[in-house]
Amino acid sequence: RKEVEQDPGPFNVPEGATVAFNCTYSNSASQSFFWYRQDCRKEPKLLMSVYSSGNEDGRFTAQLNRASQYISLLIRDSKLSDSATYLCVVNTGGFKTIFGAGTRLFVKA
Amino acid sequence: GAVVSQHPSRVICKSGTSVKIECRSLDFQATTMFWYRQFPKQSLMLMATSNEGSKATYEQGVEKDKFLINHASLTLSTLTVTSAHPEDSSFYICSAPLEQNNYGYTFGSGTRLTVV
Helix, strand or coil: CCCEEEEECEEEEEEECEEEEEEEEEECCCCCCEEEEECCCCCCCCCCEECCCCEEEEEEEEEEEEECCCCEEEEECCCCCHHHEEEEEEECCEEEEEEECCEEEEEEE | CCCCCEEECCEEEEECCCEHHHEEECCCCCCCEEEEEEECCCCCCCEEEECCCCCCCCCCCCCCEEEEEEEEECCCCEEEEEECCCCCHHHHHHHEEEECCCCCCCEHHHEEEEEC
16 A cells, blocks of 8 residues: 555546545654645645645645545636646655655646 | 755756756755655655765665765755666656745756656
């Protein structure tokens, strides 16, 4: 079992749709969680950190469920510019960081 | 915000030659830098962790003699791919922690290496 697993997709959605990504992690001692966005042939960019209480940033909402060991990212009112690969990132302590393989999203007009 | 500058962005080299990739933290001190490799449609795989003033820590399966890492100062870490072969062609990217992990990481812009 991979330490961090994501549905690779791709997710093909129309503009304005709501789309949700899930990510599961295997190490129950994991401490920090993030969602990154990576455009084709570019470096990953931090989208948002994920907190137990859940957090929202505009159209993006992240949730953490420690009991079930998964995190989620919800994108509302999808824009064409949201098309990218979304990486689930888990820190398991110290500087040990594990990247998921990413979920590809295509938003179409 | 914190920026890591990575150069070169793209390099094509002949098989058997060496390539050096530099990562500089521009407005903060990076005592630790991480080096990743990413093959097409795959996740970032951590190769090694460089620490200023000490030897780098390599992940299992990564040849330390092939991928030389030097963290010469608090703002510069370099990765040298020695005797490069076509199978070393990949996207190499560095990152530095922003602050105690809870603030994520900042990434260099990546280096696309093609060995012909």
